[in-house]
Amino acid sequence: MAEEVASGRIVETEAYIVGDAAGHAYRGMTPRNRSLFLERGHAYVYLVYGSAYMLNVSSEIAGTGAGVLIKALEPRDGIPIMQRNRQIERLGDLARGPGRLTAALRIDRRLDGVDLCQEGALWLGCGDDNPGEIGQSIRIGIVRDANRLLRFYLRGSPFVSGPRSLRV
DNA sequence: AAGAAGATTCGCT
DNA sequence: GCGAATCTTCTTA
Numbered sequence: 001m002a003e004e005v006a007s008g009r010i011v012e013t014e015a016y017i018v019g020d021a022a023g024h025a026y027r028g029m030t031p032r033n034r035s036l037f038l039e040r041g042h043a044y045v046y047l048v049y050g051s052a053y054m055l056n057v058s059s060e061i062a063g064t065g066a067g068v069l070i071k072a073l074e075p076r077d078g079i080p081i082m083q084r085n086r087q088i089e090r091l092g093d094l095a096r097g098p099g100r101l102t103a104a105l106r107i108d109r110r111l112d113g114v115d116l117c118q119e120g121a122l123w124l125g126c127g128d129d130n131p132g133e134i135g136q137s138i139r140i141g142i143v144r145d146a147n148r149l150l151r152f153y154l155r156g157s158p159f160v161s162g163p164r165s166l167r168v
Numbered sequence: 169a170a171g172a173a174g175a176t177t178c179g180c181t
Numbered sequence: 182g183c184g185a186a187t188c189t190t191c192t193t194a
Contacts, residue, residue, distance in 0.1 A: 014175065016175075022175075046175090048174055048175065049176050050174095050176095051176070051178095052177065054175060069175055071175085097176070097177075099176050099177065100176090140176095141174090142175055143174090
């Protein structure tokens with residue numbers, strides 16, 4: 001069977017930095033969040049609200065505990081695969097949202113802890129596109145430390161999630 | 169052992 | 182725009 005590859009350009013992220021009360025690593029390591037404490041570039045995958053997997057990239061040296069949440073993708077390769085995984089057609093909704101993109105790429109806890117800098121089941125590639133203009137805003141959907149400007153997105157992209165006021 | 173909260177999504181109004 | 186769904190993980194008793 002042919003190898004199936006699906007990919008997209010990351011157009012929206014949120015940072016959960018050291019000392020951030022909203023970060024899962026804030027109160028120390030637990031069985032769930034241990035991947036956040038891996039050397040930067042490793043995947044931390046977890047389930048929220050019983051239905052949505054979140055993909056994070058650890059961002060500090062080993063033992064620190066911080067990461068970046070990947071919130072939206074502009075679909076690129078393997079679009080039919082993603083449409084099948086999501087059971088929808090519309091390109092604009094395929095990977096717009098953290099839980100949606102993990103569903104499109106079929107990411108779950110089995111990928112927790114993998115090295116994203118190495119080609120494998122899941123990895124990060126090098127962008128060859130013009131990055132475009134990056135917007136910045138408060139993070140969405142959290143309560144603690146809600147006012148920090150740690151959400152970053154590709155300005156004007158239709159593949160960015162969140163309220164309209166936070167997409168410009 | 170039980171309870172509460174949660175980095176969301178979807179469907180309906 | 183709003184509210185329910187859904188279930189895992191961590192905290193507290």
